[in-house]
Amino acid sequence: MNQAGFPLLSMLTFLPLVGVAIILTIRGEEAVVASNARWTALWTSLLTALLSVVLWAKFDPSDGGFQFVETAEWLPAWGITYKMGVDGISLLFVMLATVLTPICILAAWETIQSRVREFMIAFLVLETMMVGVFASLDFVLFYMFFEGVLIPMYLIIGIWGGPRRVYAAIKFFLYTLAGSLLLLLAVLAMWSAAGTTDIPTLMTHAFSPRVQTWLFLALFASFAVKVPMWPLHTWLPDAHVEAPTSGSVILAGVLIKMGAYGFLRFSVPMLPDASQEFAPFIFAISVIAVIYASLVALAQTDMKKLIAYSSVAHMGIVTIGIFTFNAQGISGALFQMLSHGVVSGALFLCVGVVYDRIHTREIARYGGLSDRMPAYAITFMLFTMASIGLPGTAGFAGEVLVLVGSLKISLWLSLLGGMGMILGAAYMLWLYRRMMFGALDKIDLKGILDLSPREIAIFAPLVLLTLWMGIYPSSFTGFFEASVGRMVDHHQAAIGAATKLAGVLR
C-alpha cells in the first residue's frame, strides 16, 4: 500500500466520474437540472481538489522515485497492469488539473446556458482523463487517458464553441488523433521489445539506438502536435478562438502540457540516445516557434488568438528547456509549464470577462477600460506581467532557469530563446495598452461593469498562485528537484554508456 493508506490516486482520477453519475440521475425542469448540475460539478471538482491537497501534503519531495504507487491486475499475462503513481514531475501537473477544473466550472457558471448538464458531464470526464494522464504508470493506461481527452474536448469545442466551432473541433480532433496513432505504434513497438508497458521498467530498458530513432520520431509526432510545436501548431489558435472560455483555459492550462509531459516522461528517459541526437533539431524548431509565434502574436487583432500564439511561444521555451538535459533547463521547463498553466489560463479568463460583457474579442473594440474596471485592470496587469516574466511573478523563474540551462548548450540558443521574452513584452504590453489605456470613447464600454464577486472568486486563487510562484519559487521547485536530478543522472549515465561503447567499438 502507498503512504496515503488508501488508493488516493485512483480516487482522484475517478471521483469526477462519480459526479458524472450523480449528474446523470438528475431529473426535473430544465432550470433545476442546470442549477443542480452546476453545483454537483463544482462540489465534485472541489472535493477532487481537496483530495489532491492531501496528495501534495503527503508527498515526500526528497524521494525522486514514484510514490503513491497502486497496482491492480488488468491484463497480467500480456504485460499490461493498472498502475498509478506520481513523482515530483507529475505531482504538480495533477495539482494543476485539479485546481484549474473548479475554476473552469465557475467560469462557465453563467456563460454556458444551453445543455448545462452535458457541459458539466464533459468537463468532469475531462478532469478524469487529465488526472489519469499524469498519474498513470503504464503506457497503455497512459495512452487510454491521453487519447480519451479528445472525446470530451471535441464535444466542448464543437457544442459550446463560437461560430467556426465545427471546423475548429474537427481540426483539433484529427490533428491530435493523427499524432496519437503513431504514439500507439510506438507503444506497441516498445511492448514487443521490452515485453511490458510498465513505465518505470521501460525507463530502465535500453533500446538499441536504431530503434530509438524511430521510436523517438513516433513519439515526437504525437507530443509535438500536443505541445504544439511549430509547424504543427495551427490547430491551437483555431481551437482556442472557438472554444468557450473554460475550454480555452483548460486547453492552455493543462492539455497542451501533456505533450511536454510526454517528452519528459517518455522521450527523454526512455530514448536517451535519440533525444541527444535530435536535440539540435528540437532547439531549431523551438527557436523558430518562439520568434515566429511572437511575431505572429504581434499582428493579431483577436485577443484569444494573440494569447494562443503566446502559448506557442512559451511552449517553445519549455521544449528548449527539456532538451538541454541539465537540471536547470528541465526544472525551468517544468516551472515554466506550471506558471504558463496558471497565467495563460488566467489570461483566457480575463478575455472571457470582457467577452461576456461586450461579446467581441476584437482588440480594437476596446480601449480605456481601466477607467471603468479598475479591479479588472489590476488583475489583467498582474497576469500580463507574469506572462512577460517580470521578476516577482510566476513567469520569471522558469524562463530564467531555461535560459541558464540553455546557456550551457550554446550562447546562441540562449540568446534566440531570450528573444521570446523581449517580443513577449512587446505584444503583451501593447495588448494591455490598447485595451486598458487611452480614451474611453466607445459608447457601449461606458456602462461596463467591473468584476463581479463570482469573477473575483475565480481570479483570487490564480492571483495568489501567480504571486506565490513568483516570490517563493522554491516551494514548487522543491517538489521536483529530486526527480529532475534523478532524470538528469539517468540521462548522463545512458549517454555515457553509449559513448563508452562507441569508444570500445572504435
Next chain:
Amino acid sequence: MNWTIAIPEIVLACCGMAILILGVFQKDDGFKLCSMLVIAALGVAGVLVVAGAQGPGYHGMVVADSFSTFCRITILVASGLGVLLSMDYNQHPDAGHQKLGRFEYPVLILFATVGMMIMVSASNLMTLYMGVELQSLSIYVLAAFARDTTRSSEAGLKYFVLGALASGLLLYGISLVYGFAGATGFSELARGLADPASVSTGLIVGLVFVVAGLSFKSAAVPFHMWTPDVYEGAPTPVTAFMATAPKVAALALFVRVLIGPFGHLIGEWRQLIVLISIGSMLLSAFAAIGQMNIKRLLAYSSIGHVGYLMIGLAAGTAVGVRGVLIYLVTYVFMSAGIFACVIAMRRKGRSLESINDLAGLGKSDPAMALALVVFLFSLAGIPPFSGFWAKYFIFIAAVDQGMWILAVLGMAASGISAYYYIRVIRLMYFDTAAGVAFDVRPMSLSVVAGAGAIFTTFFFLFPAPLVSAAEAAAKVLFL
C-alpha cells in the same frame, strides 16, 4: 467416426425444420413465435457447443476445437442479436409496403447460422464449400426479402449473381488445389505441402482463387463492390445481420484455411493478404467520406474493418489470430448496436437512412445519441472503447512481425476514417437546429443498442477473459 462432433449443427438444423413446419400451421404469420423459437434454438445450440465433445469427426470432414467453439459462440450470439433486431421492424414495415414479418425470416437466419457454424468447423475444403453455400443461399433470400421494393430485389439479385460468381471462383480454386495436391482435407494438405518441393504453380493458382472467393465473402477490396449496394438495398435488419455473423464466419474461415492447410505457404499468400488489407483500409477511409446514406457509410466502414482484420491474418501468427478473434467479437457488438440505432431511425413509420436525419439528435433523443457516440468513437478506435482494444491487439501482431509499412498504413487509414465517424457525431451534437424526434423505439432495439453500448464502453475494465479465450482458440491452429 465421431458423429457427436456435429451435434450442435444437427440439432440446430432439426430445430429449423421443426420451426418451419410449425410456422406453416400457424393461423397468423407466426413471425413472433418463430422468432422466439429460433432464439431459443440458438441458445440451445450454444449450450451444446460449449458442452460438446472436441476433436475431429466424420473422417476429418469437420473438427470441433477451441477455435471453432469460440467462433461458433460468437456467431450464435450475433445471429441471436440479428433476430432480435428484426422483430419489431419486420412487423411494422414502412407505410405502403408488405410486411416482412413472415415466419420464414427467422428460419432463414437459422439456416444461415448452421451454414456459418459448418464454415468455422470445417476441416475439409468440401465441407467448407457446403457451409459457405448454405450460408450464402439463405442470405441471398434474406437480402431480397422485401420483395415488393425494387431496391431490395436489386440487392438480392446483385448479391446472388456476384456471390455465385465468387462461389464459382472458390470451387474452381478448390478443384485446382485438389488436382495439384491430391487432397481436400486440411490436415492432409498441410502434411503434403510441408515439403516446398511439392508446391507447384498450379497449386498457387488454386490458392489465389480460393483467396479471391473468400475475399468476396468477407467483402474485402478488390471484391468489395457489392457491399455498399447490398447493404443499402437490403432491409435494414438484414443488413444488420449481414454485418455481424457472416463477417465472423467468413473471417474465421479465412484464417483457418490459410493458417491450417496452407500454413506452410505463408510466403505465398502473405503478400496477397497484405495487398487486400491495405486496399480495403485505404479504400474505405476515402470512399466513406462522401457517403450521405448511413447504410452505405457503414458498408464502407465494414470494408475498412475487414482490412484491419486482414492485418492480423497477414501476420500469420497466434498473436495475429488472437487479434482477429478479439476484433470480431468487439465488432459484432459495435455493429449490432449501431444498426439497432439505424433501425430506430424512423419518423411517422417511415425509415430514414440519410445521415442528415440524425441532425440535432443530441437534443431530441440524448440516449440514442449517446449510444451512437459510443459506437462511432469505438469504430474509429478511440480509447477506452472496445474498438481501440481490438485495434491494439491487431496492430501488436503486425509490430511483432516487423510489418511496419502495413502498420503505419493501417494507422494512417484509421486516422483518416476517424473523419467520417466524427462527422456523424458533429451532425448529432453541433447542429443547432433542433432535430425532430424519431418514433418511439421498441424495446428490442433499446436492449440491443444498450447491450452493445455497455459491452463497448466497459470492455476495458475486464478484457482478460476474452483475451485469454481468444488466445486459447488461436493457439489451436498452430499446434
